[in-house]
Amino acid sequence: MADLEAEKALAALRAVDEVESGMLVGLGTGSTAVYAIRELGRRVARGLTITAVATSNASDALARQVGMNVLSFEDVAEVDVTIDGADEITPGLTAIKGGGGALLREKVVAAASRRVIIIVDSSKPVATLGKFKLPLEVIPFAISWVKSAVACLGVTPEVRVRNGVPFRTDQANFILDLPFESIADPQRLALALDAIPGVVEHGLFLNEIDAAVIARGSEVEVINRQT
The missing domain is CATH 3.40.50.1360 (Rossmann fold)
Structure with missing residues (x-):
């Protein structure tokens, strides 16, 4: 090992x-x-x-x-x-x-x-991205809307939790983790996520x-x- x-x-x-x-x-x-x-x-x-x-x-x-x-x-x-x-x-x-x-x-x-x-x-x-859940940083005001919008992409978003409460970034935002498993077209997905109001940034580099x-x-x- x-x-x-x-x-x-x-x-x-x-x-x-x-x-x-x-x-x-x-x-x-x-x-x-x-x-x-x-x-x-x-x-x-x-x-x-x-x-x-x-x-x-x-x-x-x-x-x-x-x-x-x-x-x-x-x-x-x-x-x-x-x-x-x-x-x-x-x-x-x-x-x-x-x-x-x-x-x-x-x-x-x-x-x-x-x-x-x-x-x-x-x-x-990895050969293809997606095995690791894709993080989204989301402003708290928009969290419910963003969850709904992301679900339209065919994935069920998960609010990141730490010590029993929603995790907050250094910017005081929430993180949604997206379990895609495999991302066939990362460029297209990045554009789709960029177009969702309330998404501050995604973890696709x-x-x-x-x-x-x-x-x-x-x-x-x-x-x-x-x-």
């Missing part, structure tokens, strides 16, 4: 190799991104000079804890490189993200980044990712987007 935690750490180590002094680095959210943040903290302690922006309050807090200089993204227009995880990713570098509930901020920071590197363990690569670092056992594969 694969040691997924060891694979996450290995992928993070490889991705962090791309970070150089003077860079502004985007910090992802989730269990895999934690390894990258901690490794960056170790390198900062050894003399690496960077600034960072975080995609969630949790990542911001961890980055400060390990000694990084973290800026508010409100004051940032461009990021040199962002390192983040994914819930699943295809060979064509399309992905589903948002399992950690930070998909809106993750997509904004990715859009502002010159380079986006996704780090994953061997359980995350179709054009944002520049490279994936995939750890399998003790081996690391790097896939770069074909230009």
Whole structure:
């Protein structure tokens, strides 16, 4: 059985190799991104000079804890490189993200980044998106309407719950998780979801990712987007 935690750490180590002094680095959210943040903290302690922006309050807090200089993204227009995880990713570098509930901020920071590197363990690569439930971030005012509109797409949305109450993102929005099982046409689905008023963002990352670092056992594969 694969040691997924060891694979996450290995992928993070490889991705962090791309970070150089003077860079502004985007910090992802989730269990895999934690390894990258901690490794960056170790390198900062050894003399690496960077600034960072975080995609969630949790990542911001961890980055400060390990000694990084973290800026508010409100004051940032461009990021040199962002390192983040994914819930699943295809060979064509399309992905589903948002399992950690930070998909809106993750997509904004990715859009502002010159380079986006996704780090994953061997359980995350897939041939077709949809095995992982697709997250939608929805404003509370529109939650019932959005559930009804999404049901017209042939899926039963589930309000994400944590500790017995609806989960709230850092923007105080709700998350709907959509169990599609398989998404035959992600571009078409993305357009349909974008057209639903009340949907703030969806977890389909179709054009944002520049490279994936995939750890399998003790081996690391790097896939770069074909230009």
